[in-house]
Amino acid sequence: MKLYKSIAGICLALSIFSSCTKDLDKDTPDQFTDDNFWTSENNVRTYNWSFYSLFTGFGTGTTGDFYFSSFTDDQAASTFQNFALTAPTTSSDWNWTYIRKANIMLERIDQVPMSDEAKRHWKGVAHFFRAMDYFNKVKTFGDVPFINKSLDVSETDQIYKARDPRTLVMDSVLSDIxxxxxxxxxxxQDNTVNQDVALALKARICLYEGSYRVYHTELGLPDAEKFLTQAKDASEKLMTGKYLLGDYKALYSSMDLAGNKEILLYKRYVTAILTHSVIGYTNSTTQMSGLTKSAVDSYTTTDGLPISQSPLYKGDATITDVRTNRDNRLLVTVDNFLAYNGNLVNGLSSSTGYRPAKFLQPASNQLAPYNETDAPILWYAEVLLNYAETCAILEKIGKYVVTQTDLDKSVNLLRKRGGIAALTLNGAGSVSASGTIINDPKRDADISPLMWEIRRERRVEFMMDGFRYTDLMRWKKGEYLDKAKNPEAFLGAKVPANGKVQLDANGYIKPYSDALTRTFVDPKNYLSAIPTGQISLYPPGVLTQNPGW
Structure with missing residues (x-):
């Protein structure tokens, strides 16, 4: 089953309750109304297809989860990106279309002539997507209005209700999932939402919310342990051998992910129906958003040690040196040549010199927006990383003791795939690799070596996958996006001067002029602004703005 499914069915499902025309009032035989639509499981299935557009995947233009999510310390976008200084008038994220759609589905299912099992399943689908949509809204805005029924235009008290507390909304999200x-x-059906997919989303949601409550102590949010415990439990239920790690590059460059044992859910792209631009933008004369020095330096050497501790590290004088004795995931992620201003390679140029390579697939159409490779949506590597991090946070708050077995069945499986030495637990948050105690000088003082290495694994495993910004926000590490506090996130490869590329005093590419800077403002930049156009629609003082905006 393909996620795009029937375009006609999706359009029908989107339009069923959007208006009531004179033609529909006549109840013509070839058109549906709310009264005659809910008559079969098939119709319910048709109604549900448009929910799948909530899964972005590679996107269709330049807004996908992968590669285009470059506003992090991992990539330097081809044009400088900064935080918004003022609140916008509108935001596509402040939209309750799919919430209303899920609520309608929940209210109508019991009248459909189908088995109780089928009713429970389709209610589960509606609860799944409502949970996912509200989760995304909380990540973006924090407190949001929680609405769990379809509203009539006359219910202005509910339509213009105040924002509900994050705790209420996330408890409701947890109940839904x-x-x-x-x-x-x-x-x-194949490649559709099922119990395992829900477990994977639950682990993602609960890790996010539990860790957010642990690290954002200024908010005084309760019940972190509740969310973390459920994240661990959900992850563990998927770690039974049913899913297996496969080829790393195949996750990102397959023409068809069907049958891949690592995949729980993916987005299917097919010529002339649904295509994307990720390959085109990493394989054209348009300057690419390259990996930063900070990102490349985060990959360990094959002995499992940070580059600052390893005798295997050859330095960064050349791209060959950079790639020698390194994690295989780095070799997949960046190409074996540098391309930059004054040193184009077949017309290619990267903002940092490092050419993103893991999405490339010669069998696909190479032009944007006609690329056809499939995109992973939920996959086993995330399950393993969610499990490992959850265990470590529970240990941090005194509710669990991490064991070697925990590492061996999670991050060490990923390190093995990357061709690097396993982590050995020494106790009290200390870890070793290849017989050497890891003590990365770049580690933040408030993070244990164990947690630092788990976060490293998450960073390199998901490089350019759309996780990094969200991770920094929940860890309360927004300063990593600040130029003054993390300058290596604004540097690229070391290259010889050629008069056409900007370099710092040590010979590293500077993607942007010194006049361009980025400052992270706490707490303002941890949440997006509520659109001012929405605030103005509400009675005065009802819809409040986020701090700092």
Whole structure:
């Protein structure tokens, strides 16, 4: 089953409740109304397809989760990116279309003539997508209005209600995703939402919220342990041998991810139906958003040690040196040549010199926006990383003791795939690799070596995958995006001067002029602004703005 499914069906599902025309009032035989639509499981299935557009994947233009999510310390966008200084009038994220759609589905299912099992499954689907949409809204805005029924235009008290506390919304999200886990089919049609997919999303949601509450102590949010414990449990339920790690590059460059044992859910791209631009933008004369020095330096050497500790590290005088004795994931992620202003390679140029390579697939159409490779949505590597990090945070708050077994069945599997030595637990947050105690001089003082290495694994495993910004926000590490506090996030490869590329005093590419700077403002930049156009629609003082805006 392909995520794009039937375009006609999706359009139908989107339009069923958007208006009531005179033609529909006539109840013509070839058109549906709310009264005659809910008559079969097939119709419910048709209604649900448009929810799948909430999975962005590679996107369709330049806004996908992968590569284009370059506003992090991992990439330097081809044009300088900064935080918004003022609140916008509108935001596509402040939209309740899919919440309303899920609420309608929940209210109508019981009237459909189908089995109780089918009713429970489709309610589970609606709860799944409502949970996901509200989770995304909380990540973006924090407190948001929680609405769990379809509203009539006359219900202005609910339409213009105040923002509900984050705790209420996320408790509701947890309730929704737990319902989905308990009631979704173990398997429905291929590549659709099922029980395992719900468990994977639950682990993602609960790790995010639990860790956010641990690190954002200024908010005084309760129940971090509740979310973290459920994240660990959900992850562990998927770690039974059903899913297996495969080829790292295949995750990002496959023409068809069907049958890949690492994949729980993916987005299918097909010529002339749904295509994307990721390959085109990493394989054209348009300057690429290259990896930063900070990102490249985060990959260990094959002995599993940070480059500052390893005798295997050859330095960064050349791209060959950079790639020698390094994690295989680095070799997949960046190409074996440098391309930059004054040193184009077949017309290619990267903002930092490092050419992103892991999405390339010669069998696909190479031009944007006609690329056809599939995009992973939920996959096993994330499950393993969620498990490892959850265990470590629970240890931090005194609710668990991490064991070697925990590492061996999670991050060490990923390190093995990367061709680097396993982590050995020494106790009290200390870890070793290849017989050497790891003590990375770049480690933040408030983070244990164990947690630092787990975060490193998450960073390199998900390089350019759209996780990094969200991770920095939940860890309360927004300063990593600040030029003054993390200058290596604004540097690229070391190259010889050629008069056409800007270099710092040590010979590293500077993607931007010194006049361009980025400052992270705490707490302002941890949440997006509520659109001012929305605030103006509400009675005065009802819809409040986020701090700092």
């Amino acid at each position: 737990n319902y989905a886990v308990a009631n979704l089919r173990v398997k429905d």
